[in-house]
Amino acid sequence: MSLPERKYDIVVYGATGFTGRLVAEYLAENVDFSKTKWAIAGRSEYKLLQLKNQLVVQYPELRNLDVILADTNQYDTLETLAKSTKVVITTVGPYLLYGEPIVKACVEAGTHCVDLVGEPDYVHHIYKHYDFPASRSGSLIINSCGFDSVPADLGTFYTAQLLGDGDNKSINAYVTVKGNISGGTLASAMGVFENVDEAFLMDIPYRFGSAKAKLIHYQNDVNKWALPMPVIDPLIVSRSSRERKDIYGENFSYAQYFGFRRPITIGTTILGLSALVVASKVKVLRDKIVQTKPSGNGPSVEERAKSFFELNFIGVSGSKTVITKVSGGDPGYTETSKMLAEAALTIVNNLSDYINKGGVKTPAGALGEKYLNRLIEKGIKFEQVQ
Numbered sequence: 001m002s003l004p005e006r007k008y009d010i011v012v013y014g015a016t017g018f019t020g021r022l023v024a025e026y027l028a029e030n031v032d033f034s035k036t037k038w039a040i041a042g043r044s045e046y047k048l049l050q051l052k053n054q055l056v057v058q059y060p061e062l063r064n065l066d067v068i069l070a071d072t073n074q075y076d077t078l079e080t081l082a083k084s085t086k087v088v089i090t091t092v093g094p095y096l097l098y099g100e101p102i103v104k105a106c107v108e109a110g111t112h113c114v115d116l117v118g119e120p121d122y123v124h125h126i127y128k129h130y131d132f133p134a135s136r137s138g139s140l141i142i143n144s145c146g147f148d149s150v151p152a153d154l155g156t157f158y159t160a161q162l163l164g165d166g167d168n169k170s171i172n173a174y175v176t177v178k179g180n181i182s183g184g185t186l187a188s189a190m191g192v193f194e195n196v197d198e199a200f201l202m203d204i205p206y207r208f209g210s211a212k213a214k215l216i217h218y219q220n221d222v223n224k225w226a227l228p229m230p231v232i233d234p235l236i237v238s239r240s241s242r243e244r245k246d247i248y249g250e251n252f253s254y255a256q257y258f259g260f261r262r263p264i265t266i267g268t269t270i271l272g273l274s275a276l277v278v279a280s281k282v283k284v285l286r287d288k289i290v291q292t293k294p295s296g297n298g299p300s301v302e303e304r305a306k307s308f309f310e311l312n313f314i315g316v317s318g319s320k321t322v323i324t325k326v327s328g329g330d331p332g333y334t335e336t337s338k339m340l341a342e343a344a345l346t347i348v349n350n351l352s353d354y355i356n357k358g359g360v361k362t363p364a365g366a367l368g369e370k371y372l373n374r375l376i377e378k379g380i381k382f383e384q385v386q
């Protein structure tokens with residue numbers, strides 16, 4: 001069935017998890033159900049009905065919200081799900097363990113799919129194996145539509161736009177966050193750390209292009225102590241810069257750092273992360289750490305209200321320098337569920353723009369200006385500081 005004829009606009013797969021539930025709440029609050037048809041999916045009917053009942057108390061129009069049973073171990077359930085909707089939002093993770101089957105089903109059905117993955121090995125794998133089939137079927141697969149990597153990716157896009165035309169643009173990002181994590185994020189992070197090897201540590205992908213290697217330093221322009229930040233973001237930004245040469249130009253370079261107000265935080269961060277990497281290699285320790293935050297659990301409403309993120313960007317092109325800031329509330333969950341839902345809504349509301357544009361893409365590369373404008377409208381701040 002062609003996309004416009006599908007029963008649903010969006011299905012939230014993994015709606016019973018901590019983040020999936022927040023995405024469902026976001027859609028309930030922000031979408032007119034009579035115009036945009038969405039449904040919730042997962043493997044537990046009991047948990048899905050519990051979620052639906054809770055939503056209906058506040059949003060009675062959701063009494064007709066459909067509940068779809070789909071288990072990653074039963075591929076036929078994923079095929080049925082993928083064929084029923086225009087876009088799948090998937091928060092079923094860790095993605096390295098459970099992510100791939102729904103992507104495969106979406107690619108085969110020509111369905112668009114957005115996720116929250118922060119696991120580099122998974123992103124490499126999906127790009128390598130599904131970019132070509134997705135380009136053939138017209139399915140848009142967009143990884144990392146949460147705090148990983150939307151603020152870095154769209155912030156770079158925004159800064160590169162402000163730098164105007166030209167090649168050899170260079171942008172550095174400094175990331176400051178305050179917030180707690182969920183069980184799903186902890187399990188995913190331990191999976192990533194478990195696979196971190198010496199080769200990875202020798203070739204830390206916190207930068208690309210001609211960005212100079214800089215270890216710990218003080219960055220005057222943003223008043224922050226900087227520590228290289230080897231996460232998924234630089235990989236995503238790099239792919240966006242290749243997809244949108246009209247914005248980034250040729251020879252684009254980028255580097256990403258943690259930005260700390262106090263130098264002591266650099267020491268505690270290095271010690272904390274090193275301890276987690278070491279512990280992740282020992283099964284008994286890894287299991288103990290993961291058990292401290294079970295799946296489905298995450299920071300409370302009060303904790304999330306006190307959380308925030310801020311990314312400072314310094315962009316240089318020839319003699320021009322631009323400094324920008326992207327900021328918002330709780331990075332991991334409140335803002336992440338907004339970013340993920342808005343990525344799906346950008347696709348649904350501009351469906352005809354994405355005909356024959358399939359492939360494994362990035363948030364800025366695929367959704368660019370329209371997505372940026374939606375995020376600004378929903379309160380994520382993108383500002384030019386200088």
Ligand SMILES: NC(=O)c1ccc[n+]([C@@H]2O[C@H](COP(=O)([O-])OP(=O)(O)OC[C@H]3O[C@@H](n4cnc5c(N)ncnc54)[C@H](OP(=O)(O)O)[C@@H]3O)[C@@H](O)[C@H]2O)c1
Nearest residue numbers: 016017018019072092093146147148182184185188295296
């Ligand atoms: N990058 C970012 O910015 C960011 C932010 C937040 C989260 N995340 C990622 O998003 C993912 C979800 O995080 P979370 O905290 O929401 O995790 P969670 O609470 O553990 O939720 C996991 C979800 O996956 C479902 N699931 C697990 N195995 C399944 C299977 N075989 N078939 C169908 N569904 C299955 C669970 O269903 P049940 O309820 O039935 O167990 C649950 O709905 C994690 O990978 C996390 O790292 C990323």
